[in-house]
Amino acid sequence: MPSSMLVVDRVVKRFVHSGQGAALDGVSLELAAGEFATVVGSNGAGKTTLLHVIAGGLLPDEGRVVVDGHEVTAWPQHRRAGWIGMVFQDPAAGTAGSLTVEENMVLALTAGRRRTLAPAVRPARREWVVESLRRLGMGLEQRLHVAVRHLSGGQRQALALLMAAARQPRVLLLDEHTASLDPQAAEAVLELTRQLVRDLGLTTLMVTHNLKHALTMGDRTVIMHRGRVVLDLRGERRRRMDVGDLAEAFRHACHEVLADDQMILA
Numbered sequence: 609m610p611s612s613m614l615v616v617d618r619v620v621k622r623f624v625h626s627g628q629g630a631a632l633d634g635v636s637l638e639l640a641a642g643e644f645a646t647v648v649g650s651n652g653a654g655k656t657t658l659l660h661v662i663a664g665g666l667l668p669d670e671g672r673v674v675v676d677g678h679e680v681t682a683w684p685q686h687r688r689a690g691w692i693g694m695v696f697q698d699p700a701a702g703t704a705g706s707l708t709v710e711e712n713m714v715l716a717l718t719a720g721r722r723r724t725l726a727p728a729v730r731p732a733r734r735e736w737v738v739e740s741l742r743r744l745g746m747g748l749e750q751r752l753h754v755a756v757r758h759l760s761g762g763q764r765q766a767l768a769l770l771m772a773a774a775r776q777p778r779v780l781l782l783d784e785h786t787a788s789l790d791p792q793a794a795e796a797v798l799e800l801t802r803q804l805v806r807d808l809g810l811t812t813l814m815v816t817h818n819l820k821h822a823l824t825m826g827d828r829t830v831i832m833h834r835g836r837v838v839l840d841l842r843g844e845r846r847r848r849m850d851v852g853d854l855a856e857a858f859r860h861a862c863h864e865v866l867a868d869d870q871m872i873l874a
């Protein structure tokens with residue numbers, strides 16, 4: 609049995625003025641090293657809150673978060689930043705627009721190191737970056753000296769993903785990271801996601817509203833509803849499912865009739 613890289617243990621998170629129940633109502637989830645799970649759920653199910661509790665932006669009211677055997681529940685976000693990589697829906701959130709592609713990559717590769725070590729972006733890492741940019745097929749390897757604000761949303765998001773992965777975080781969190789892209793750019797960024805997760809063996813949690821991506825990305829699908837994990841699909845059962853089966857399993861697990869716009873079928 610491979611060791612767990614991420615353990616979320618009975619986590620509860622309440623927002624005082626939300627007027628709703630707990631955003632996370634006793635969520636437990638365990639990811640083995642190198643495992644790639646997608647997370648789907650109804651609107652307001654708690655998916656983004658879960659990612660922020662893991663990343664340290666939100667402190668849970670109850671429960672524990674353990675990363676690579678270390679309990680990080682009370683660690684501030686900056687202390688676990690080197691361990692957790694996160695990519696958001698907005699391409700601008702993960703990159704510095706006024707810096708060039710190369711400067712952004714250097715920042716990603718040297719972040720968290722002491723200044724004396726700062727110039728030490730090893731040639732091998734730099735080559736890996738250029739090669740990854742080339743494989744992306746967006747021509748970014750020829751635009752290393754272009755300010756990132758001049759790139760398209762897809763190019764910028766691909767760069768944000770590459771930057772998060774280049775630091776080889778223990779856990780990579782993706783929060784609807786292709787939702788704001790056109791279909792072609794979204795497909796390119798999803799393919800890059802597959803490659804990076806596979807090549808670097810990254811333990812990954814990817815929130816999506818797209819049921820097809822929830823089944824075709826990674827090796828496990830977690831369904832959340834009203835602050836709880838209501839279904840955790842993997843193995844043969846998951847492999848046999850199509851989008852219709854997943855929607856049906858979703859409805860069944862929620863014990864209520866959900867309108868399509870609550871599930872956002874894509």
Ligand SMILES: Nc1ncnc2c1ncn2[C@@H]1O[C@H](COP(=O)(O)OP(=O)(O)OP(=O)(O)O)[C@@H](O)[C@H]1O
Pocket residue numbers: 623624625626628631649650651652653654655656657658
């Ligand atoms: N900062 C906040 N203050 C108050 N309530 C919040 C806050 N953030 C989230 N919530 C509430 O917590 C619940 C879970 O929100 P969350 O954003 O985690 O859901 P989600 O599953 O990511 O939803 P969506 O798919 O719509 O993005 C919702 O009821 C939301 O209104």
